[in-house]
Amino acid sequence: MPINSIESIAKRGVTSVQDYAILTGRAIGNIFQRPRYFADLIVQADSIGIGSVPIVLLTGFFTGGVLALQSASSLAQFGATAITGELVSLSMIKELGPVLTSLMVSGRNASGMASELGSMMVTEQIDAMRALGTDPLKKLVTPRLYATVIMLFFLTILSDTVGTLGGAVISIFMLGQDGSQYFHTAYQTLRYPDIIQGLVKPVVFGFIIASVGCYYGMNTKGGTQGVGRSTTQAVVVSSVLIIAIDLVISQLMIGIFGF
Amino acid sequence: MSTSTQPAAAAAQEDPTQPVVIFDHVSIGFEGKPVLNDISLTVSPGDTRILLGPAGSGKSVLLKLANGLMRPDSGTITVFGEEINQMREEELFKLRGRIGMVFQEGALFDSLTVRDNVAYRLMEQKVPEAEVTQRVTEALRFVELEQTLEKYPSQLSGGMRRRVAIARAVVNRPDLLLYDSPTGGLDPITSTTIIELVMKQRDVYHTSSLLVTHRLQDAFTLATHTFDRAANHMVPIPDGKLDPKTDFLVLHDGHIVFDGSTHDLVHSDDPFLKEYLS
Numbered sequence: 001m002p003i004n005s006i007e008s009i010a011k012r013g014v015t016s017v018q019d020y021a022i023l024t025g026r027a028i029g030n031i032f033q034r035p036r037y038f039a040d041l042i043v044q045a046d047s048i049g050i051g052s053v054p055i056v057l058l059t060g061f062f063t064g065g066v067l068a069l070q071s072a073s074s075l076a077q078f079g080a081t082a083i084t085g086e087l088v089s090l091s092m093i094k095e096l097g098p099v100l101t102s103l104m105v106s107g108r109n110a111s112g113m114a115s116e117l118g119s120m121m122v123t124e125q126i127d128a129m130r131a132l133g134t135d136p137l138k139k140l141v142t143p144r145l146y147a148t149v150i151m152l153f154f155l156t157i158l159s160d161t162v163g164t165l166g167g168a169v170i171s172i173f174m175l176g177q178d179g180s181q182y183f184h185t186a187y188q189t190l191r192y193p194d195i196i197q198g199l200v201k202p203v204v205f206g207f208i209i210a211s212v213g214c215y216y217g218m219n220t221k222g223g224t225q226g227v228g229r230s231t232t233q234a235v236v237v238s239s240v241l242i243i244a245i246d247l248v249i250s251q252l253m254i255g256i257f258g259f
Numbered sequence: 260m261s262t263s264t265q266p267a268a269a270a271a272q273e274d275p276t277q278p279v280v281i282f283d284h285v286s287i288g289f290e291g292k293p294v295l296n297d298i299s300l301t302v303s304p305g306d307t308r309i310l311l312g313p314a315g316s317g318k319s320v321l322l323k324l325a326n327g328l329m330r331p332d333s334g335t336i337t338v339f340g341e342e343i344n345q346m347r348e349e350e351l352f353k354l355r356g357r358i359g360m361v362f363q364e365g366a367l368f369d370s371l372t373v374r375d376n377v378a379y380r381l382m383e384q385k386v387p388e389a390e391v392t393q394r395v396t397e398a399l400r401f402v403e404l405e406q407t408l409e410k411y412p413s414q415l416s417g418g419m420r421r422r423v424a425i426a427r428a429v430v431n432r433p434d435l436l437l438y439d440s441p442t443g444g445l446d447p448i449t450s451t452t453i454i455e456l457v458m459k460q461r462d463v464y465h466t467s468s469l470l471v472t473h474r475l476q477d478a479f480t481l482a483t484h485t486f487d488r489a490a491n492h493m494v495p496i497p498d499g500k501l502d503p504k505t506d507f508l509v510l511h512d513g514h515i516v517f518d519g520s521t522h523d524l525v526h527s528d529d530p531f532l533k534e535y536l537s
Contacts, residue, residue, distance in 0.1 A: 125369070128367075130348075131355055132383065133353070133380060135352065
């Protein structure tokens, strides 16, 4: 590969990171400046949050169920099936709840944001908005960013709850375990650091989903083909970032709380 | 149509003889390729300047520069006495309250109704609901589309969308109008309707404007006709005369190759202009 093309790729990479940082920085800061678009925030919260409830419920329930099934069969080798509830609740609250909910919301909403804003870019609607005196970052990006962060937080709690219930349904009705024991171990094992870890992650992941989706949407070029490319890139990048940042947060939390 | 107080107040502080738009040695390029090179031009109050040129000559870029939607690589752009290439985006939003822009394909917000599209700027300015309704109705009556209030852009024809875009641009009674190929892709009859609206805005409200087009017949219709308010349609200027407030700029390869009156353009000996106009 010629040196000048390596240089131009590196420059493009650095420019992209810089543009992303500027976009997210301004989107966060806009909440402290007038005009504020609270109506748009509510609309986005409804679309992103309430609209994602069915997929989050289904994903959470079946993940909890399969977790109970798999862990019960492994624990049976050591005669420890009694701690199935503990395993399910810890796994759901610390890892699977936040990560799977975020991946589902990313697939549904990062793509939606990239395609919606991308279509507006290629049809000059964003330029028209600027020409009409409206800051597109304030009107379009900031409401999506805050709505995703807020709603993903609650969706994760919902997913954790439904996942634990899914594990209970499988443990009680398929594996014949004692229900009160399942819920007792599931509750007793949880400590505050586990819950904090499980609630910090969706805040960060929500930020990743919205900022990446909006960044790719606002930087769409090249007509309908460009919209398709932005949509794919938004889902891929946000999903990979969620999993990578999950590792970083988990390590950080272990470092802070010691477990 | 009622007048917006904000633009009127700002306009009152200006020298009415000063050009509305000044481009001074402006250049811009993308990915190392120059698009506009050393462009200098002015738009005086009440003037309609028609920007001609082949496709890809940078006409739309010039219009976006005039509205601060793009920033030049070099040179200065002054609009209403303010150097816009030094202004922050927030300051530009205020200035754009005095500028109406019609985009190439209309650029209507496809998730909003015609009413909300036209009312967009007024609603952003928190204008009372009753006044919004009145001004939107007036703007839509100007383009003869009052019956489409509750329709979505996708339910309109291409020509109707372009007329709604004009209504959206003039609803605030701007001091400067920027038209980016308002008749591009339209059939001749619809194009004439759009040109008639541009002419109506020029002759009734005397708004300064910069109009980009590659359709010579539209440009010359604007130069040779005037809007008759009594008859509510355009008529040829008697005795083959030309509109004195309408003149031409021609862009070619990123340079302005002609800047002058209709008469000078049609009598030019420049080989490119002769070929372009033939």
